[in-house]
Amino acid sequence: xxxxxSLGDIAMRIAIIGGSGKxxxxxxxxxxxxxxxxxxxxxxxxxxxxAAEKVNQAAGRPVAKGMLNREAAGAGEIVVLTVPYxxxxxxxxxxxxxVRGKILVDVTVPIDPEKPRRLRVPSGGSATEExxxxxxxxxxxxxxxxxxxxxxxxxxxxxxxxxxxxxxxxDARQEVIRLAGLLGLRGLDVGPARNARVVEGLTVLLMEIxxxxxxxxxGIRITGLPEQ
Amino acid sequence: xxxxxSLGDIAMRIAIIGGSGKxxxxxxxxxxxxxxxxxxxxxxxxxxxxAAEKVNQAAGRPVAKGMLNREAAGAGEIVVLTVPYxxxxxxxxxxxxxVRGKILVDVTVPIDPEKPRRLRVPSGGSATEExxxxxxxxxxxxxxxxxxxxxxxxxxxxxxxxxxxxxxxxDARQEVIRLAGLLGLRGLDVGPARNARVVEGLTVLLMEIxxxxxxxxxGIRITGLPEQ
Numbered sequence: 480x481x482x483x484x485s486l487g488d489i490a491m492r493i494a495i496i497g498g499s500g501k502x503x504x505x506x507x508x509x510x511x512x513x514x515x516x517x518x519x520x521x522x523x524x525x526x527x528x529x530a531a532e533k534v535n536q537a538a539g540r541p542v543a544k545g546m547l548n549r550e551a552a553g554a555g556e557i558v559v560l561t562v563p564y565x566x567x568x569x570x571x572x573x574x575x576x577x578v579r580g581k582i583l584v585d586v587t588v589p590i591d592p593e594k595p596r597r598l599r600v601p602s603g604g605s606a607t608e609e610x611x612x613x614x615x616x617x618x619x620x621x622x623x624x625x626x627x628x629x630x631x632x633x634x635x636x637x638x639x640x641x642x643x644x645x646x647x648x649x650d651a652r653q654e655v656i657r658l659a660g661l662l663g664l665r666g667l668d669v670g671p672a673r674n675a676r677v678v679e680g681l682t683v684l685l686m687e688i689x690x691x692x693x694x695x696x697x698g699i700r701i702t703g704l705p706e707q
Numbered sequence: 708x709x710x711x712x713s714l715g716d717i718a719m720r721i722a723i724i725g726g727s728g729k730x731x732x733x734x735x736x737x738x739x740x741x742x743x744x745x746x747x748x749x750x751x752x753x754x755x756x757x758a759a760e761k762v763n764q765a766a767g768r769p770v771a772k773g774m775l776n777r778e779a780a781g782a783g784e785i786v787v788l789t790v791p792y793x794x795x796x797x798x799x800x801x802x803x804x805x806v807r808g809k810i811l812v813d814v815t816v817p818i819d820p821e822k823p824r825r826l827r828v829p830s831g832g833s834a835t836e837e838x839x840x841x842x843x844x845x846x847x848x849x850x851x852x853x854x855x856x857x858x859x860x861x862x863x864x865x866x867x868x869x870x871x872x873x874x875x876x877x878d879a880r881q882e883v884i885r886l887a888g889l890l891g892l893r894g895l896d897v898g899p900a901r902n903a904r905v906v907e908g909l910t911v912l913l914m915e916i917x918x919x920x921x922x923x924x925x926g927i928r929i930t931g932l933p934e935q
Contacts, residue, residue, distance in 0.1 A: 598901050604828075639930040643912070670915040673826050677908035684871070684905050687898040688929060696931040701916060702867040703924040 493658075494518040494555025496548050496574055497562035499530035502586060506559060506624060506662070511538035513661040518544050520551025520574075527551070552577030557654070559584040559624075560610070564599075565592065567606055571613050578618045582651045584658070585610050585675075586624045588682040596690065598683045600676070607675035611647065621646035621655045622675040623666065625682045626698060640698025642666040643681070645674040667701055721886075722746040722783025724776050724802055725790035727758035730814060734787060734852060734890070739766035741889040746772050748779025748802075755779070780805030785882070787812040787852075788838070792827075793820065795834055799841050806846045810879045812886070813838045813903075814852045816910040824918065826911045828904070835903035839875065849874035849883045850903040851894065853910045854927060868926025870894040871909070873902040895929055 493510050495503045498519035507517045511534050519534065521527035527545030534543035552558050552574035558581055562570045567587050587606040589599045603609035607622035614620060623644045642659040644652050644666045652668050659666030669678065681699065688697045721738050723731045726747035735745045739762050747762065749755035755773030762771035780786050780802035786809055790798045795815050815834040817827045831837035835850035842848060851872045870887040872880050872894045880896050887894030897906065909927065916925045 596898070598904060600828075600832075600904070667916060668919050669912050670824070670919070674908075674912055674915065676826060676828070677905055677912050680902075680905035680908065684897050684902055685929075687902065688895060688932070691896050691898070692932050694932045698930045700928040700930050701913075702926045702928050704916070704920050704922045 490515050492516040492518060492554065492556045494520055494546075494551040494558045494577075496520040496552060496558060496560045496570060497566070498551070498559075499526045500561055502624075503559070503561040504530060504533065506561065506586075507534045507543060508537040509662040510658070511535075511540075511542045515661065516542055518546055518551045518554050520546055520548040522548060549573050549577060555581070557582050557584065557658070559586060561586045563587075563592070564589045564601075564606060567609070568613065571610055575614055575618075578614065580617060581619075582648075582654055583610065583614065583618050583620050584624065584655055585620055585622050588625050588679050590683065596683060596686055598680055600680075604673065605675035605679050607646065607672050607679070611672055619646065619648040619651040620672065621648070621651045622672065622678055623655050623659065625679055626685060627664065638662075638664060638698070639700065640664065641701050643669045643678045643699075643701075645669045645672060645678055647672045718743050720744040720746060720782065720784045722748055722774075722779040722786045722805075724748040724780060724786060724788045724798060725794070726779070726787075727754045728789055730852075731787070731789035732758060732761065734789065734814075735762045735771060736765040737890040738886070739763075739768075739770045743889065744770055746774055746779045746782050748774055748776040750776060777801050777805060783809070785810050785812065785886070787814060789814045791815075791820070792817045792829075792834060795837070796841065799838055803842055803846075806842060808845060809847075810876075810882055811838065811842065811846050811848045812852065812883055813848055813850050816853050816907050818911065824911060824914055826908055828908075832901065833903035833907050835874065835900050835907070839900055847874065847876040847879040848900065849876070849879045850900065850906055851883050851887065853907055854913060855892065866890075866892060866926070867928065868892065869929050871897045871906045871927075871929075873897045873900060873906055875900045 499521040519527045519531040531543040531545035589601045611620040656666030685697045727749040747755045747759040759771040759773035817829045839848040884894030913925045
């Protein structure tokens with residue numbers, strides 16, 4: 480016990496930016512039920528407060544607060560970004576002062592709202608790499624949770640999917656793997672931020688599969704690993 | 708029964724270009740055991756003949772022949788390309804006359820031999836899109852089987868992974884899904900050739916996972932689909 484390892488047993492204050500949306504709500508409820516403190520950030524304070532109230536009801540305890548995005552980022556010990564790609568850059572600029580020195584978990588998928596099933600490759604390679612470039616080295620950006628967004632991680636245990644975790648800082652990846660574990664999900668370290676190109680693109684593939692196979696919550700599992 | 712559906716029950720002549728390599732051998736043995744006729748293509752006739760002999764031994768019947776790549780492509784009813792990315796363009800030019808009017812199954816992953824774990828995005832987006840652009844509309848290119856290359860599809864049943872199949876022709880994708888089924892693998896239609904950017908990139912992620920988790924044959928499964 481010592482150093483960052485000891486965080487494993489302590490409730491953290493997790494700020495979820497864009498947390499009034501469906502993905503943010505699902506993650507918030509999951510972590511609230513796992514005993515974490517939650518801050519819901521939104522562009523409108525009223526929506527943030529309402530969304531936090533829903534999390535409190537789902538968790539059965541008053542663990543969530545609503546704030547404006549910028550304040551929420553400042554108040555969180557770890558910050559999770561769940562906004563549409565079209566709001567990605569603007570939101571990053573807004574929360575930049577608040578995430579300095581912290582881990583930013585980027586859940587963004589670069590989807591074109593006009594053509595959601597068409598794979599879009601952003602100029603920076605991936606949303607994650609764009610976030611890291613914009614925020615600079617003082618914030619450690621980790622990509623995760625993109626591929627479970629449609630299956631409501633907070634809505635129950637036993638979700639049959641893995642969380643692929645990538646980013647340029649190995650300790651930050653481990654911390655996010657721990658956050659996945661709090662949701663009952665297996666997080667897997669898939670290396671540097673550059674690999675977010677594949678992880679983000681997988682979401683588009685899963686949407687394609689959902690449409691073709693009339694499923695709603697297609698996910699992925701990595702097979703062939705030794706028992707852990 | 709009629710049209711392409713009836714092919715389901717007939718042995719096909721499958722040409723495997725670069726078929727003396729590990730991936731090609733695995734696929735060849737799998738399809739040979741499933742009753743298909745195999746042509747192994749290689750740059751050297753001697754290697755092609757030796758590799759075909761190994762397939763015959765594994766299958767227990769003389770179902771495989773060795774030929775030079777160009778002849779093999781002409782002789783196959785369906786052509787499977789398993790060469791390193793650095794030989795991709797040159798091999799495509801060589802087999803172009805032979806694959807006219809046929810399906811080309813491209814198993815290529817754009818890996819840099821110097822840095823095999825570094826995700827490489829080719830100028831054409833993906834190896835598959837590059838192949839389709841080079842061969843033109845007379846050949847229907849389908850990407851598949853990239854993610855099972857390290858797990859030797861011919862070496863036994865019960866492989867725990869899916870085959871993601873993409874390409875711009877829907878009928879061709881269905882035909883390749885059928886070929887996956889002959890190997891005992893579930894093929895899934897993941898849409899247009901553009902999505903090969905993700906499918907090819909997944910191989911690099913699986914290599915990263917193999918290294919980090921000391922596994923040899925990490926694969927992927929799509930979960931959450933309705934029972935079929």
